[in-house]
Amino acid sequence: MxxxxxxxxxxxxxxxxxxxxxxxxxxxxxxxxxxxxxxxxxxxxxxxxxxxxxxxxxxxxxxxxxxxxxxxxxxxxxxxxxxxxxIRMQVRSIGDDGKIWINSDSFLPMTLVGHEVKLFSEDPKQPGSYRVIEGGTVEALGAIHFAENALRTGEKGIKKEQLYVELQIHGENKKQQVENLGVRPGDSIILNRPIRKGFSPDTFYGAxxxxxxxxxxxxxxxxxxxxxxxxxxxxxxxxxxxxxxxxxxxxxxxxxxxxxxxxxxxxxxxxxxxxxxxxxxxxxxxxxxxxxxxxxxxxxxxxxxxxxxxxxxxxxxxxxxxxxxxxxxxxxxxxxxxxxxxxxxxxxxxxxxxxxxxxxxxxxxxxxxxxxxxxxxxxxxxxxxxxxxxxxNHPRLDQAGALAHQGSEKPDSKKKKGK
Missing domain, CATH: 3.40.630.10 (Zn peptidases)
Incomplete structure (x- = not known):
């Protein structure tokens, strides 16, 4: 070949x-x-x-x-x-305001903010049956307007305890709206990013x-x-x-x-x-x-x-x-x-x-x-x-041969001389 x-x-x-x-x-x-x-x-x-x-x-x-x-x-x-x-995230708890607080597992917290996710929820009424929720994003701070100055300058980072999934829940009984979906602590969450071909030749990227x-x-x-x-x-x-x-x-x-x-x-x-x-x-x-x-x-x-x-x-x-x-x-x-x-x-x-x-x-x-x-x-x-x-046939270092200095010429330079 x-x-x-x-x-x-x-x-x-x-x-x-x-x-x-x-x-x-x-x-x-x-x-x-x-x-x-x-x-x-x-x-x-x-x-x-x-x-x-x-x-x-x-x-x-x-x-x-x-x-x-x-x-x-x-x-x-x-x-x-x-x-x-x-690696996955998991639901940790559900807040009264509809926020789904999560564990970040093996992700750096700051790499998750703003990204779309899929939340997989087992049906409490039918154990073993799973549903998927799409359309949520991972958030931590909300708008920059509410962040302290150290966060704006990068002197202070995001803690894993600050991460939550935003499902755009609004109206009355926000926590109940999430619970009515059957979302429970322990449910798995993964990033929603398909594999795409990259800009440079023969490359690709995604999650x-x-x-x-x-x-x-x-x-x-x-x-x-x-x-x-x-x-x-x-x-x-x-x-x-x-x-x-x-x-x-x-x-x-x-x-x-x-x-x-x-x-x-x-x-x-x-x-x-x-x-x-x-x-x-x-x-x-x-x-x-x-x-x-x-x-x-x-x-x-x-x-x-x-x-x-x-x-x-x-x-x-x-x-x-x-x-x-x-x-x-x-x-x-x-x-x-x-x-x-x-x-x-x-x-x-x-x-x-x-x-x-x-x-x-x-x-x-x-x-x-x-x-x-x-x-x-x-x-x-x-x-x-x-x-x-x-x-x-395990290697025997006690049988290693002596190695002498090999000079300063690069191997490719020797090939060029032999042409």
Missing amino acids: TEAKQPWTQPMPERQFNLMRDILAAPSPVGLEGAMTFGVLKPYFEGFAPKDWHVHQFKGHAGVVLDTHPGRDDLFSVMIIGHADK YLDNGLGCFVTAEVARLVAEAGGTNNIRVMFAMATYEEIGRLGSRVFAGELEPDAIIGVDVNHDYVAAPGIGDRRMQPLEMGKGFTLAVGAIASEQLNRVVESAANAHNIPLQRDVCGADTGTDGMAGVLASVDCAATSIGFPIRNMHTISETGHTGDLLAAVHVIHRTVEALDAMPDAHKAFRE
């Missing part, structure tokens, strides 16, 4: 973009992920999966796992995990790229594996987890139940180059549009990373190393959190403005992640004995 025709260097096909948009549009706040997993992803799986593949479903949550070799516990197994849950994008990438890897005829020597489990935003609990259940030998967490990452105000922190220069990211550190397996990086190098797929310290911050941690012996790593894609209504991504980074994971699966499937390879 020539570089000009590599998928990650081309605009994402419209069919793929629409699938991505459908996945991201599914209303799946924490604890209510079925809209994404059962409404979009499971039907997509069923459209291409061979008959002998199986979709696992679970009692405690709405996660799903597409399994290439159900019951084949003898095979080396790889679990690829995206998470379907979205909840975290982490419908991981589910999209995982689903597309599953399709490519199916179209290639599946795997012969390894079992692959394409997992759509839940509860990541409250502690990576759903993927921990997956790992505990299915005991994979390797885990690849797939999740959004940060564009540190574009992030405002962090230059003095000297973060690694991850950047949107420069390829997928690969976790280094924490529980990330150097053996598994070796396979991923070799696959990227062999197919010219752009890779960025992500320094993750003590914790990958993703479902890549699922195995160790579930006390399951497995090699694990995390693959991501830098986005901007995470946990806001205007998260921004690059389709090339997603396609790079899709294809490197697919090539990694192929490489693992080609191993004569993956179980043995991972047990016996």
Whole structure:
């Protein structure tokens, strides 16, 4: 495949973009992920999966796992995990003036003000039946005219306790009007912002790229594996987890139940180059549009990373190393959190403005992640004995060779001289 025709260097096909948009549009706040997993992803799986593949479903949550070799516990197994849950707001209480006071969860309070939301309310008379209210916005201060000077100048910020949903309630018995809708404390609220193509080439923006994008990438890897005829020597489990935003609990259940030998967490990452105000922190220069990211550190397996990086190098797929310290911050941690012996790593894609209504991504980074994971699966499937390879080939730093000074010439300058 020539570089000009590599998928990650081309605009994402419209069919793929629409699938991505459908996945991201599914209303799946924490604890209510079925809209994404059962409404979009499971039907997509069923459209291409061979008959002998199986979709696992679970009692405690709405996660799903597409399994290439159900019951084949003898095979080396790889679990690829995206998470379907979205951060959400919740109704805290209802005021006498009709204000719906809310919790902001994992959002910065100031990023929410003025944005449209959807409020999902369970019918008190029919538990299990949900209704949606649209047309509300998140507010905190009302007009600037009522704000103290410190708020006007930016010296003072908005507190999470000040946030409420404005439903334009007026007239008599304002609180009763809201209660008559069946709105109750605990009801879930999500941002109402569809995914749109961005101004710059191959970009897009909207709410909840975290982490419908991981589910999209995982689903597309599953399709490519199916179209290639599946795997012969390894079992692959394409997992759509839940509860990541409250502690990576759903993927921990997956790992505990299915005991994979390797885990690849797939999740959004940060564009540190574009992030405002962090230059003095000297973060690694991850950047949107420069390829997928690969976790280094924490529980990330150097053996598994070796396979991923070799696959990227062999197919010219752009890779960025992500320094993750003590914790990958993703479902890549699922195995160790579930006390399951497995090699694990995390693959991501830098986005901007995470946990806001205007998260921004690059389709090339997603396609790079899709294809490197697919090539990694192929490489693992080609191993004569993956179980043995991972047990016996841990890096030995005591066997490291000496490295001498390499001079000051840049590698590309040597290539130019050789022309």
